[in-house]
Amino acid sequence: VRVAPARNAAFEILMRVETTDAYASELLHSSRFNRLSTTDHALVTELVMGVLRWRTILDNQIALRCSQPVAKLDREVLISLRIGTYQLMFLDRIPPHAAINESVELVKQARKKSAAGMVNAMLRKLAETRFAQKADASNFRAAHPDWLVERWKQTHGPVIADKICRYNQSVPPTAVRINSNSANVGTAVPGCPVGKFRPGHLLANAAIVVGDVVQTVAAREQRLIIQDEASQLVALLIGEGKNILDCCAAPGGKGRIIAQQNPNANIIATDLHPHRAKLIRKLVTEPNVHVVAGDARTMPFATKFDRILVDAPCSGTGTLARNPDIKWRLNPQDIDRLQRYQIEILTAAMKHTAQGGRIVYSTCSLEPEENQQVLERAIAADSSFCVVDCKDELRKLRDSGELIWNDLDSLLIGRYVRTIPGLHPCDGLFAAILQRE
Numbered sequence: 075v076r077v078a079p080a081r082n083a084a085f086e087i088l089m090r091v092e093t094t095d096a097y098a099s100e101l102l103h104s105s106r107f108n109r110l111s112t113t114d115h116a117l118v119t120e121l122v123m124g125v126l127r128w129r130t131i132l133d134n135q136i137a138l139r140c141s142q143p144v145a146k147l148d149r150e151v152l153i154s155l156r157i158g159t160y161q162l163m164f165l166d167r168i169p170p171h172a173a174i175n176e177s178v179e180l181v182k183q184a185r186k187k188s189a190a191g192m193v194n195a196m197l198r199k200l201a202e203t204r205f206a207q208k209a210d211a212s213n214f215r216a217a218h219p220d221w222l223v224e225r226w227k228q229t230h231g232p233v234i235a236d237k238i239c240r241y242n243q244s245v246p247p248t249a250v251r252i253n254s255n256s257a258n259v260g261t262a263v264p265g266c267p268v269g270k271f272r273p274g275h276l277l278a279n280a281a282i283v284v285g286d287v288v289q290t291v292a293a294r295e296q297r298l299i300i301q302d303e304a305s306q307l308v309a310l311l312i313g314e315g316k317n318i319l320d321c322c323a324a325p326g327g328k329g330r331i332i333a334q335q336n337p338n339a340n341i342i343a344t345d346l347h348p349h350r351a352k353l354i355r356k357l358v359t360e361p362n363v364h365v366v367a368g369d370a371r372t373m374p375f376a377t378k379f380d381r382i383l384v385d386a387p388c389s390g391t392g393t394l395a396r397n398p399d400i401k402w403r404l405n406p407q408d409i410d411r412l413q414r415y416q417i418e419i420l421t422a423a424m425k426h427t428a429q430g431g432r433i434v435y436s437t438c439s440l441e442p443e444e445n446q447q448v449l450e451r452a453i454a455a456d457s458s459f460c461v462v463d464c465k466d467e468l469r470k471l472r473d474s475g476e477l478i479w480n481d482l483d484s485l486l487i488g489r490y491v492r493t494i495p496g497l498h499p500c501d502g503l504f505a506a507i508l509q510r511e
């Protein structure tokens with residue numbers, strides 16, 4: 075049996091996610107895997123994301139048919155079993171014998187020949203099972219660590235917690251930013267076949283991709299940048315400035331929009347990690363943007379800025395549909411650790427803000443500890459800042475025709491912007507605006 079390239083790639087990516095700190099979504103878009111054919115790329119994406127989204131459900135099925143505890147299985151064996159089980163449970167179009175035989179082969183390739191018989195027998199038993207209601211609310215919840223679901227119930231209530239869990243188990247829309255109105259998106263992006271786009275839900279200059287765009291000329295030439303609509307919205311909150319700092323800028327998605335909106339401003343984009351700072355230059359090519367690697371907590375700037383974006387490193391719990399690996403990596407203690415870090419970064423940014431200047435603080439976290447609490451604590455320590463009501467900013471964006479989502483109140487919590495996956499058709503993001511009096 076020869077293992078299909080997509081299953082080999084899925085095995086390799088899932089191994090790397092388990093054994094290193096690499097993210098599945100970044101690996102899938104890396105040059106190594108972008109070389110796969112469009113069909114193979116779609117299948118490897120489906121397998122990797124499917125296994126990560128449903129990991130606990132798959133492991134429960136494996137445990138029912140395994141003579142030893144799942145935790146004791148060799149990693150290579152467990153990952154091959156997960157790939158096989160996912161296909162048997164969730165992918166109707168894959169013939170069971172292909173799913174079974176190739177998982178057995180993956181185990182052999184990984185030099186775990188002695189486990190091949192067991193994998194074969196377990197997957198055959200699984201293939202005979204009729205699975206009822208794989209996709210119901212209890213399974214949506216069970217596909218998450220309990221502590222996260224409990225947290226969302228406390229913060230957002232049980233109904234919204236269920237919506238978040240359901241959304242996380244679906245393939246999220248792939249949004250892009252286009253530079254002309256999405257009414258004519260079919261022809262807006264040269265190098266992309268007509269019919270590849272639908273209009274955005276939140277923004278007039280966003281479009282939703284139908285199918286896979288990774289292989290298109292437009293994507294290769296960077297004319298098409300994949301960016302969630304909520305993330306585009308946060309960048310738009312910066313508005314216009316003369317001296318702008320984007321202090322946690324890599325890979326540069328929001329910075330790119332800020333640069334396009336501010337062709338005459340002096341813009342500095344920084345990121346802690348030099349290799350990540352290099353990524354910014356790929357996305358943000360405007361000559362008025364200066365890219366510097368450095369720590370936002372201690373960077374010495376000669377000037378004060380009238381606009382600062384603090385798009386803080388965060389838990390990422392608003393992006394689990396896109397990054398399902400995060401839910402298995404995160405620990406409850408991470409949230410407090412991140413909060414302390416976020417306060418340090420925001421406090422430093424406040425020191426660099428000119429009088430009358432504004433900071434947009436944002437995260438892609440659903441946890442109030444990383445959002446409202448960070449602001450409250452930072453402001454408590456510096457009373458020269460006040461919170462700007464984001465509703466006014468959203469109204470301006472709507473009046474300008476950019477924001478097309480009608481229910482502004484649903485995008486707000488108090489004076490802050492926040493989107494919730496499942497309630498809105500996008501990632502969960504939080505954004506607040508602070509102004510120095």
Ligand SMILES: C[S@@+](CC[C@H](N)C(=O)[O-])C[C@H]1O[C@@H](n2cnc3c(N)ncnc32)[C@H](O)[C@@H]1O
Nearest residue numbers: 322323324325326327328345346369370385387
């Ligand atoms: C949420 S991401 C930023 C995404 C980016 N704004 C965009 O729209 O593409 C947070 C970034 O902060 C960077 N970072 C973490 N700690 C930092 C620090 N102390 N100073 C500057 N950047 C930091 C991380 O490397 C990461 O690239």
